[in-house]
Amino acid sequence: MANEVTTTTLNDLTNASLVEPYLIRALSEQPGLYKFAKEFDLRGKGTNALKIPSETSWWGTAPDDGAGVDTEFDATEATALGNTVISTGVVTLTCAEYGVAIEVTDNVGEDSVDGLDAMMRFESRMLHVISLAMEDDFLALFASLSNVVGSSGVDPTIAQILSSLTGLRTRGVNADSTVMILDNVQAVDVEGLFVSASTSAAVFALSADRVLNWQPTADNGLLSRMASTFRGVPVFTTGMTDTANAGADVVGATFTPSSAYNDSTGHTTFGMGWARMPTFETQRQAKMRATDLVMTCRAGFVELLDGSGAAIITDA
Secondary structure, eight states: OOSOOOTTTTTTTSOSSOOOSOOOOOOOOOOOGGGGSEEEEOTTSSOSEEEEEEEOOSSOOTTSTTGGGSSTTOOOTTOOOOOOOOOEEEEEEEOEEEEEEEEEEHHHHHHSOTTOOHHHHHHHHHHHHHHHHHHHHHHGGGGGOSOEESOTTSOOOHHHHHHHHHHHHHTTOOOSOOEEEEEHHHHHHHHHHHHOTTSHHHHTHHHHHHHHOEEEOTTTTTTTSEEEEETTEEEEEESOOOEETTTTEEEEEEEOOOOHHHHHHTOOSEEEEEEEEEEEEEEEETTTTEEEEEEEEEEEEEEOOGGGEEEEEEEO
């Protein structure tokens, strides 16, 4: 046959397909773990840096078997007490700027499908991208923790994960909550240990469960990235943690998050500051028949108390 009338010959009159006002979003990491840092407000303060005083112990450290207070503060009747020098240190939080810009032509808005609000979707994804950039800087702090469990090039063990928790108690941390953030590889390795027949967790199921209490979440971490709890501590997973040792390892951490109690004792591990909250702005470009969409913020992250956190460095 020949000379058929088709959608090709009538392409000016027919649509190639129906466009549904629904957007399939690309796969992505889920930001928001920086919510565990204590927030400081620098907005309107005329600076992007904040000095936070830190106490220096003058009574020894935990666990020193009481050496710091063994005889140092023993008093003798009718004998004057000697003075004790008290000093402080300082932690400095500096805010950096984050920003993303998109130029959208007028045609996009004029010709887009009804019900698909392009501007709102752009704004939402811009905030998502900035949050990811902030998340990356927050997670990078894990590698700076001086207390480390794990061995380079070796998968984590249950004993090491447990040690990252008990170490906080041994060092004298006073906190009402703890959180663990693992790299995705570490999380898979640890979950594998709990189903391995060669581990005590599988051989002595009931006794091990009472000690370790690994409880997977109902959604397996798909919604909030909280994959489980370990001894009552929430365990989150992410693919944004830093690598270490020339990429041979990944870095997770156990630490004390911001809470009313942890903040009051001064034992929250990490802090963050806002100098400018995420701000969305538009600017019309008449010559280009386009509109600039710009979102920026100024924020920063800092390690507040090294001893209340432990890095988990294991094979990548």
